[in-house]
Amino acid sequence: DVKVTQSSRYLVKRTGEKVFLECVQDMDHENMFWYRQDPGLGLRLIYFSYDVKMKEKGDIPEGYSVSREKKERFSLILESASTNQTSMYLCASFGGDERTEAFFGQGTRLTVV
Amino acid sequence: LAKTTQPISMDSYEGQEVNITCSHNNIATNDYITWYQQFPSQGPRFIIQGYKTKVTNEVASLFIPADRKSSTLSLPRVSLSDTAVYYCLVDPSEAAGNKLTFGGGTRVLVKP
Numbered sequence: 001d002v003k004v005t006q007s008s009r010y011l012v013k014r015t016g017e018k019v020f021l022e023c024v025q026d027m028d029h030e031n032m033f034w035y036r037q038d039p040g041l042g043l044r045l046i047y048f049s050y051d052v053k054m055k056e057k058g059d060i061p062e063g064y065s066v067s068r069e070k071k072e073r074f075s076l077i078l079e080s081a082s083t084n085q086t087s088m089y090l091c092a093s094f095g096g097d098e099r100t101e102a103f104f105g106q107g108t109r110l111t112v113v
Numbered sequence: 114l115a116k117t118t119q120p121i122s123m124d125s126y127e128g129q130e131v132n133i134t135c136s137h138n139n140i141a142t143n144d145y146i147t148w149y150q151q152f153p154s155q156g157p158r159f160i161i162q163g164y165k166t167k168v169t170n171e172v173a174s175l176f177i178p179a180d181r182k183s184s185t186l187s188l189p190r191v192s193l194s195d196t197a198v199y200y201c202l203v204d205p206s207e208a209a210g211n212k213l214t215f216g217g218g219t220r221v222l223v224k225p
Contacts, residue, residue: 004156031213033213035215041217042200042215042216042217042218043157043200043215043218045212045213045214045215048212048213056212058212058214059214088154090156090157092156092213094213101147101159101162102149102157102159102213103159104156104157104158105156106155106156107154107155107156109154
């Protein structure tokens, strides 16, 4: 019954490292999203993609990039991790029809030390 | 894109009904209203969606007035396990670029 899978549940990385967060969905959805969630700040959209090789900046794209080489996979990249990127990262998948729901992964809790 | 406004937090007691109202004054004709529930350390999950009037499922009811500028999520007879953050979302149409943006949500605390 798994629909959206994030590659890691917990991750600890060092400052300056290049970090890849992977997300895979099995629903053939066109739209995929990356959010970060910090206490008191809700879900903030980092990047989203509406098709293979297409990407759009969300509300807080600085310090991040993304890759969508295949429809089912959407990767979030931290080119040079910093301590202020310590957060919970959530991936979501959405069919695009306004009457459908979005499905979320279980989240990756990233700590940058 | 329609922006939503909802209370930051609400407290309740077991067995009570909880009503959370969300304002979305700029909702577009094609937009649906969707509510998600999020437990700590988990991703949000869908609970209910509607376009107008009233929708009910096994978890909640959703009331939408005729002007659709607000909606109210109703959780009947809450239990401790309903403690969570509830997000109101106005679903984007393809014309809006399918940008799913969540607001801050409403933190509901159910007390014994």
